[in-house]
Amino acid sequence: MLMNHPRPPHQTHTDAGLAAVLRVAVGRLARRLRAQRPTSLSLGQSAVLYTLIRQGQLTPGALAEHEKVQPPSMTRIIAGLEERGLIRRTRHPQDRRQQLVDLTQEGRDLVRADQRLREAWLTRQLQDLPAEEKETLRKAAEILERLSQS
Known part of the structure; x- marks a missing residue:
């Protein structure tokens, strides 16, 4: 009310x-x-999940840029989300040095x-x-x- x-x-x-x-x-x-x-996700973790659901898979660098955080901070956020099974990393199809980050089904459901x-x-x-x-x-x-x- x-x-x-x-x-x-x-x-x-x-x-x-x-x-x-x-x-x-x-x-x-x-x-x-x-x-x-x-959930007990941090604001940074939640922001990354929401970005991935809107934008689709992104590189860690693109995620850091989008969320206006430094790459080391994004690395920690990604590691925490991956540990919880909410995201997964795969090799970039055009640039083998890069990775792409995407939501798992559990991440989408959350x-x-x-x-x-x-x-x-x-x-x-x-x-x-x-x-x-x-x-x-x-x-x-x-x-x-x-x-x-x-």
Whole structure:
């Protein structure tokens, strides 16, 4: 159930004020969604699984670049996921020096279960909103997606 909270004291009519309000709101929502996660994976591990389900198999270097982490950090993330049986590494067909990382069926199932739980929680929260607020969120979601890609 959504609770009505007074607007933050920030001035939202300036870009800086809007940025502050968005940062706090998006951060809080992200924490609430993370709390719905069914696994004990780290955020980095979850991010890699989600990237692989969206992008398909990638090299460790491409994963590191996509997730904005250093290659040694990605190596540790990949090792942990492989140890849990959630990903597998195979040789790159064109470059034998490279490896490709892909999800196992167990990894795919885990991501789908995670998506279902978090989307069900968010769906329950959205049910109490009036139609015009839902439409505002639809538009905001498109804008937030563009911002996240910049």
